[in-house]
Amino acid sequence: xxxxxxxxxxxxxxxxxxxxxxxxxxxxxxxxxxxxxxxxxxxxxxxxxxxxxxxxxxxxxxxxxxxxxxxxxxxxxxxxxxxxxxxxxxxxxxxxxxxxxxxxxxxxxxxxxxxxxxxxxxxxxxxxxxxxxxxxxxxxxxxxxxxxxxxxxxxxxxxxxxxxxxxxxxxxxxxxxxxxxxxxxxxxxxxxxxxxxxxxxxxxxxxxxxxxxxxxx
Amino acid sequence: xxxxxxxxxxxxxxxxxxxxxxxxxxxxxxxxxxxxxxxxxxxxxxxxxxxxxxxxxxxxxxxxxxxxxxxxxxxxxxxxxxxxxxxxxxxxxxxxxxxxxxxxxxxxxxxxx
Numbered sequence: 001x002x003x004x005x006x007x008x009x010x011x012x013x014x015x016x017x018x019x020x021x022x023x024x025x026x027x028x029x030x031x032x033x034x035x036x037x038x039x040x041x042x043x044x045x046x047x048x049x050x051x052x053x054x055x056x057x058x059x060x061x062x063x064x065x066x067x068x069x070x071x072x073x074x075x076x077x078x079x080x081x082x083x084x085x086x087x088x089x090x091x092x093x094x095x096x097x098x099x100x101x102x103x104x105x106x107x108x109x110x111x112x113x114x115x116x117x118x119x120x121x122x123x124x125x126x127x128x129x130x131x132x133x134x135x136x137x138x139x140x141x142x143x144x145x146x147x148x149x150x151x152x153x154x155x156x157x158x159x160x161x162x163x164x165x166x167x168x169x170x171x172x173x174x175x176x177x178x179x180x181x182x183x184x185x186x187x188x189x190x191x192x193x194x195x196x197x198x199x200x201x202x203x204x205x206x207x208x209x210x211x212x213x214x215x216x217x
Numbered sequence: 218x219x220x221x222x223x224x225x226x227x228x229x230x231x232x233x234x235x236x237x238x239x240x241x242x243x244x245x246x247x248x249x250x251x252x253x254x255x256x257x258x259x260x261x262x263x264x265x266x267x268x269x270x271x272x273x274x275x276x277x278x279x280x281x282x283x284x285x286x287x288x289x290x291x292x293x294x295x296x297x298x299x300x301x302x303x304x305x306x307x308x309x310x311x312x313x314x315x316x317x318x319x320x321x322x323x324x325x326x327x328x329x330x
Contacts, residue, residue, distance in 0.1 A: 058315055065312075094315070101317040108263045148260060148318055173261065 003215050004032045004042030006072070006088075008063050013049035013085065013196060020196035020212060027216045034066040044081040044215040045072055047088030049141070049194060059102065059144050060090035069095060081125055081215060082188045086142055089180070089190030098181050098190045099157065100149030106173025110143040114204065115193055116168035117179050122161035123186035128217070129210045136207040138193035140171060140179075145192040147174040147181075160184055165191055245294040247328040248301045254314045254321045255286035289313055292328070301325055 003021055007014045014031065021027040030042055034052075039045065053062035063069065069091070076082045076097055084092040092098045105111060119134045121127035130136070149157070154176060157163050165180030172192075180191030195208025256262050262284050269283040295301035305323055314321040 057313070061312065061315070093317075099317075101315050103260065103318055104263050106261065106263055108267055146261070150317075173263075 001216050002028045002030050002042045003044045003046060004030050004039055005046045005048055006032050006034060006066075006068060007048075008034045008050070008052035008066065010052045010054050011048050011050035011087070013087075013194065016194075017046055017048045017085075017196045020199040020208070021215070024199040025209065025213055025216070027212075032068060034063070034068050037067045037071060039068070039071045039075060044083070045075060046215070047072070047082070047084040047091050048196075049086030049088060052087055052091065055087075055144075058094070059087060060092075060094040063087075063091045064094040073097065076183075076188050079185060079187050083126060083215060084188075084190040085194055085196070086145075086192055089192055090144065092188065092190040097188050098183060099153050100147055100175075100178075100181070102144055102192070103146045103148055104144050105142070105146050105171075108143075110141075111145070111171045112141040113139065113171070115140045115171060115179070117193060118166045118168055120161065120164050120166070122164055122182060124164045124182035124189055125186050126189045126211050126214045127164055127182075128214055135168065136165075137198070137205050138195055138208055139197045139204075140193045142172070142192055145172045145174065147176075147178040149175065157181065164189070165193070244330070245296060246298075247292060247294050247330070248298065249326050249328055250291045250293060250301065250305050251324045252289040252291070252305070252309055252313055252321055253286060253323075254289065254309075254319050256284060257318055257320055260318045286319075287313075298325060298327060 005014050005017050018029045021029050056062055073095060090102045093101050114137050117136045117138060119127060119130045119136060120132055121130050162182050163176060163178055164182045166177040167179045170177045179193055182189050195211045197203060198205045198208035265283045265285045269280050272280050293301060309321040
């Protein structure tokens with residue numbers, strides 16, 4: 001069981017993710033270079049946080065065309081678990097694996113703080129073990145996390161139970177307090193908060209552990 | 218560069234003169250394209266609002282609206298203006314703009330050789 005962590009030029013949470021998975025949860029990891037065209041047989045894929053390609057043009061817009069992401073898209077279509085965190089969530093929307101877009105925070109500030117989230121796990125693979133309406137505390141660190149989509153898409157997401165994480169107190173203007181979205185099948189999750197920064201009590205909390213542990217199940 | 222036009226004689230041997238210099242030289246026409254990417258009217262533009270607030274502090278008053286977009290200038294070769302438009306539309310739809318939040322417009326101009 002190995003988790004692949006995709007590394008783009010400008011990723012900066014890739015090492016944190018490997019530390020959390022290996023050091024805190026005992027899961028094997030492998031870094032996957034964005035320019036490669038082979039996932040190397042990994043069992044789950046993480047698109048980590050950071051500033052892929054310097055966030056040029058739009059966050060995630062250039063990363064979407066990385067050769068490895070064709071493989072990630074195929075992997076996701078076949079039901080493989082794919083987790084996108086922060087910039088990884090932005091990339092998932094640009095790829096079309098999740099609908100909508102993440103835009104500049106409403107107040108323009110880069111928000112870096114602990115955030116309370118409400119879970120509605122639905123059929124999301126990564127949220128197994130969390131109860132409905134459970135409250136989690138995970139840190140956020142982003143300038144462009146304001147989720148937007150058209151009203152029809154939003155209704156479909158709500159009806160399909162795909163809005164699996166909502167901010168208890170909206171920090172960025174996200175439509176419907178969206179903090180994390182799942183695809184309909186439940187094998188793709190994008191979220192702005194950073195579970196890899198909440199896996200060791202020394203960092204202030206361990207609410208991210210179960211979510212990341214599910215990469216290995 | 219793939220050539221779609223073959224070389225034509227230039228009239229010195231008695232054949233008709235070349236009306237299209239690009240064709241005569243075996244080159245594809247060159248175009249200059251200017252794409253404007255703008256946030257959709259329904260999308261909040263906090264950077265535009267902040268800039269409007271700064272404008273009033275500068276003493277420029279009366280600005281009712283300020284929306285920030287992107288301008289992209291390109292030069293390209295294409296077999297025709299409609300080929301160029303087709304390529305650029307793909308580029309705008311798939312890369313330069315995010316259709317969820319942005320609209321785009323295109324100006325295309327053929328460069329004279």
